[in-house]
Amino acid sequence: MPRLRPETVDARRTAILAAARRAFARYGYEGATVRVLEAETGLSRGAIFHHFRDKESLFLALAESDARATAAVVDGGGLIEAMRRLPERDAGWLGVSLEVSRRLRTEPAFRDEWQRRLDSIRQSAEHRLVSAQHGGTVRDDVAASTLVTFLRLVHDGLVVHLAAGTPDADIDAVLDLVERTVRKDPCADLQREQS
Amino acid sequence: MPRLRPETVDARRTAILAAARRAFARYGYEGATVRVLEAETGLSRGAIFHHFRDKESLFLALAESDARATAAVVDGGGLIEAMRRLPERDAGWLGVSLEVSRRLRTEPAFRDEWQRRLDSIRQSAEHRLVSAQHGGTVRDDVAASTLVTFLRLVHDGLVVHLAAGTPDADIDAVLDLVERTVRKDPCADLQREQS
Numbered sequence: 281m282p283r284l285r286p287e288t289v290d291a292r293r294t295a296i297l298a299a300a301r302r303a304f305a306r307y308g309y310e311g312a313t314v315r316v317l318e319a320e321t322g323l324s325r326g327a328i329f330h331h332f333r334d335k336e337s338l339f340l341a342l343a344e345s346d347a348r349a350t351a352a353v354v355d356g357g358g359l360i361e362a363m364r365r366l367p368e369r370d371a372g373w374l375g376v377s378l379e380v381s382r383r384l385r386t387e388p389a390f391r392d393e394w395q396r397r398l399d400s401i402r403q404s405a406e407h408r409l410v411s412a413q414h415g416g417t418v419r420d421d422v423a424a425s426t427l428v429t430f431l432r433l434v435h436d437g438l439v440v441h442l443a444a445g446t447p448d449a450d451i452d453a454v455l456d457l458v459e460r461t462v463r464k465d466p467c468a469d470l471q472r473e474q475s
Numbered sequence: 476m477p478r479l480r481p482e483t484v485d486a487r488r489t490a491i492l493a494a495a496r497r498a499f500a501r502y503g504y505e506g507a508t509v510r511v512l513e514a515e516t517g518l519s520r521g522a523i524f525h526h527f528r529d530k531e532s533l534f535l536a537l538a539e540s541d542a543r544a545t546a547a548v549v550d551g552g553g554l555i556e557a558m559r560r561l562p563e564r565d566a567g568w569l570g571v572s573l574e575v576s577r578r579l580r581t582e583p584a585f586r587d588e589w590q591r592r593l594d595s596i597r598q599s600a601e602h603r604l605v606s607a608q609h610g611g612t613v614r615d616d617v618a619a620s621t622l623v624t625f626l627r628l629v630h631d632g633l634v635v636h637l638a639a640g641t642p643d644a645d646i647d648a649v650l651d652l653v654e655r656t657v658r659k660d661p662c663a664d665l666q667r668e669q670s
Contacts (some may be wrong), residue, residue: 306581311505378580382573384639386501390641398641424646430629433649437632444579445586446593453621454628461656 286452293331296321298372300338305375308337309383342376347397351404356470358406359431360459367451374443380438409462420465427462432458434458488526491516492540493567495533500570504534504578537571542592546599554600554626556656561633562646569638576631597623604657614659622657629653 299321303312314325314335321328332338353362366374383390406428412418416429434454441448446453494516498507509520509530516523527533548557561569564634602625607613613622629649636643643649 281652308503308505308577308581310503353556375580379633380579381639382503382577384641385570385573386503395642396670413485421649422652423645426645429643429645430649430652433629433632433636434625434644435632436635437628437630440576440631441628444576446579446592448620448627450618450624453617454625457621457625457656461652 292327296323296338297342298330301342301372301376303337304342304379305372306422309335309379339376343380343394345398346373346376349368349400350395351401354405355402358408359428359435360455360462363431363435363438363455363458366435366442369442371443374439376444377439400448402432405431417464418462431458431462484526487522490531491518491523493525496537496567496571499534499537499574500567504530508534508665529637534571534574538589541571542596543569546596549596549600549603553603554623554630555650555657556632558630558653561630561637564637566638572573572634573638576621579614597627599668600626603619612659613657626657637639 300317303316303320306312312320312335314328317328317335317338318325328338330340337447351364352364354415379392383395385391391464406424409418409424411429413420414423418424438451481515495507495512497510501507504512507515507530509523511525512530512533513520523533527536545557548560560635575589577591580586601619604613604619604622606614608619633646635641
């Protein structure tokens with residue numbers, strides 16, 4: 281294989297990742313065979329696996345990059361903000377996310393490895409919520425950890441619906457409801473005062 | 476193949492379905508090959524496909540029976556009741572449910588067929604909520620259809636978490652929060668009176 285210039289290497293890695301994402305989303309992890317990956321990338325297996333050790337490395341590179349992107353959104357704006365951005369995600373992003381869920385279910389070794397990443401997103405979200413509870417903008421009659429579990433369930437349900445193409449016309453209204461549920465309710469204080 | 480008595484036919488169908496459920500949950504739809512189904516049922520392919528036309532019929536029989544069971548719970552107790560019962564479900568039930576989601580995503584023909592069943596569960600849930608809004612037990616500042624979408628997202632997220640073995644210690648507390656979110660809030664009236 282001829283030596284490529286560094287910027288060409290990067291461009292090629294990016295192109296391979298984009299093509300692999302389409303393949304994983306459409307055929308699933310097992311279904312995206314090396315032959316499918318060759319067809320989707322337009323490259324030989326030798327060229328593909330020059331950049332990524334194997335199919336597993338390719339999948340992990342995608343899933344890790346997505347997990348980092350989600351973590352950055354959660355750090356900056358919280359889990360609800362991450363949910364508001366989900367409908368913009370393409371089918372490839374959603375497909376990889378669902379493949380991660382499936383592999384968590386069927387592959388214990390993958391689960392042990394991946395659980396650490398999920399824990400770190402959870403901790404970041406929980407930290408934000410605890411601060412907001414202290415700041416008085418998030419309700420404190422429910423534990424921050426419970427609020428995080430609640431938000432993660434809605435988030436993961438939304439990924440399933442968007443990926444399946446479930447026709448939910450009112451996602452914005454639902455996310456408004458979710459946001460109000462987590463927010464400090466001025467009524468609760470009112471009620472406490474009256475009782 | 477010798478003729479079996481009707482009760483033996485029923486028992487055998489039930490046994491095949493239980494074995495197929497384990498196979499689909501563990502290997503996914505594609506991974507549960509005819510060979511895997513033979514090993515799991517302890518029967519020959521001839522015996523299996525004497526009772527079910529093909530693998531697709533076997534999968535649909537399971538998915539339909541699960542959809543009917545969910546519809547019955549929703550009819551009787553609503554979507555939150557259906558969620559409270561999810562943690563009792565075994566891995567086989569959750570696995571089939573996730574395979575339905577995956578096939579909704581990757582197979583348009585399956586989606587068209589299945590969407591009608593999902594629509595009917597949605598209608599039943601929405602009908603219950605509209606009645607409860609009129610009865611004053613469910614909040615009416617949010618459309619019943621939005622409440623149903625909200626509950627379905629939490630439901631489907633919970634299926635993903637339970638199937639993946641995500642360690643959520645506080646599912647009961649989350650479902651209490653979800654129930655309070657849907658319930659008519661006495662505070663809202665209080666606030667309206669004061670303003």
